[in-house]
Amino acid sequence: MKADSREYDAIWFGGGAAGRFGAAFMKALGGKALIVEKKCLGGECHVCRCAFENFVADQSSMAEIMRLYSGKSWYPEFDLRRISMSKAVELYRKVGQPAFADTMKHQTEIQLGIEVAWGEGKILDKNTVEVNGEIYKAKNLVIGAGSRPTMPGIPGIGLPGVMTYKDHPEMRQDPKRMVVIGGGKIGMGKAAMFAPFNIEVTVLEKYTCLPKWDQDVRRYVFRDFKRRGIKIHERADVKEIKGKGKVEAVIAEIDGKVMEFPCDAVMVSVGLTPNSECAVPLGVKIGKDNEILIDKGCRTDVPGVYAVGDVAGPPYFMAVARKRGMIAAKNIMGKNAEWDDNLPLPDHIYLPPLEATMVGLTEKEARDRYGDVVLIQVPWGPMPKNPQPETYYPGFENLGLPVCGRMHTLNLLFYGQGRNGVVKAIVDPKSRRYVGFHSVGDGAKTGFQYLSYLLKLGWTVDQMADLHEIFLNAEHFVQLSRLIAGQETLKGYAAQTQMEDDF
Ligand code: COM
Secondary structure, three states: OOOOOOOEEEEEEOOOHHHHHHHHHHHHOOOOEEEEEOOOOOOOHHHHOHHHHHHHHHHHHHHHHHHHHOOOOOOOOOOHHHOOHHHHHHHHHHHHHHHHHHHHHHHHHHHOOOEEEEOOEEEEEOOEEEEOOEEEEEEEEEEOOOEEEOOOOOOOOOOOOEEOOOOHHHOOOOOOEEEEEOOOHHHHHHHHHHHHHOOEEEEEOOOOOOOOOOHHHHHHHHHHHHHHOOEEEOOEEEEEEEOOOOOOEEEEEEOOEEEEEEOOEEEEOOOEEEOOHHHHHHOOOEOOOOOEOOOOOOEOOOOOEEEOHHHHOOOOOHHHHHHHHHHHHHHHOOOOOOOOOOOOOOEEEEEOOEEEEEEEOOHHHHHHHHOOOEEEEEOOOOOOOOOOOOOOOOOOHHHOOOOOEOOOOOHHHHHOOOOOOEEEEEEEOOOOEEEEEEEEEEOHHHHHHHHHHHHHHOOEHHHHHOOOOOOOOOOOHHHHHHHHOOOOOOOOOOOOOOOOOOO
16 A cells, blocks of 8 residues: 555644544544554553443442342352452453553554554644654644543642552552542542442542432432442541551541541542643643633634643543544544534443433423423332342332343342432423433443433433333333323323432
8 A cells, every 4th residue: 555645634642532533533534643642542541541440340340249149049148358459450450451452552553544653742833743753743733631630739648548540450459448539420439339349438528429410319329328338428628638658547627527537548539630731832722720722623722733632621521532533633624513512411420330320401400491390200209218138118119110220120129228220301391302311220321322312302202202112221211201201281290209318
């Protein structure tokens, strides 16, 4: 094949999700792309983020399932002392990281035929990047330098035993007691992942945990954490991490009271900081959170310079990174493309053995916007106070629907002490359109990708009721909607009360 001697249309500075997908898209559109990458194509995904977290969530699910089922009914007793997070991540380090790194390299360089300049790149000007003494020139520059964990400036933050998501795959020993600083989706997910490994977990959140999530999902998470012995403290202002040579305790002020939380590990998860420093010499505008400011077409204010992925600020989400890559690629290749605000962004949290997934409005946001809304939800109403596994509680028939999804549909109902998930759709009764979907279950992520598009289309209860469900499924939205779709004036279920706050 004849070598392509054209000038590069763009140098993609960083081969993470945004750079890889952007370069691939640009090449498919006929452009010539070069990726500059120092370590790993695919960015942090398979090192310590999405792929790694999926793996750990699977391990945690297994650990939690063993704890729940051990010795019950026909299940054998499991030796729960063998459960180990550090062993689990050792396997990932040995097999997962190199395997995924090679796959990413193969897919990018061989399958897609994209050129990669390996090494630490240095941006010389908006058309020139130096890698290992080699000079590369391009018509455009796309910065996809990613982000790093935000570290609060508190005493003791540098002590051994303090870690972030980056250090999670590097764990060599299982802690006994861990404090998670930050109750967002990463922190709460980490808490849920660590707890099944015989680790006592406490979450300290400065404000409110999971503030953007629907109240019923939050309720589920709080109740679930309580049953699992994970402690949550909101309004906890962390003042110091204490220890002689290694972490020994976290000090926080909670409602005016100073409290000490003894621990041998701390997971810091208070947010991300974009790695925008490399772009400063170009004179691009940088925002207050260190993000490169871009327009909807991923353009910075310097012509020919684009920014994509985490370096351009939140939402920090792989889908956003990949799409921003595509948008930049299209614009570079002369096709007008912009971020579409009308396509709602789904989100999820790992809660092994389940996960929470959402798209669209929460119930509160929906009520604020539409007034009265109809809820299509299970379970609802009162819950038994201290449910035991393998036990039926008459009078709580609202709990009887196996709501949690793909793999644990019935098992968690029978063994899980009421931990069988939440399914909730919110409908504007006037237009009969859905405005939000929420789930705590297993396997619902897949459906939510498409539900986000249905929301954009203005999908109605009547259209949903026309679909063909394959029972049992991960979301149950089709069959639950079908039950009420015959109502000329949409009212929802005749009897439906709020879930109780018992956390
Ligand atoms: C996934 C990373 S491992 S990427 O989005 O495919 O590059």
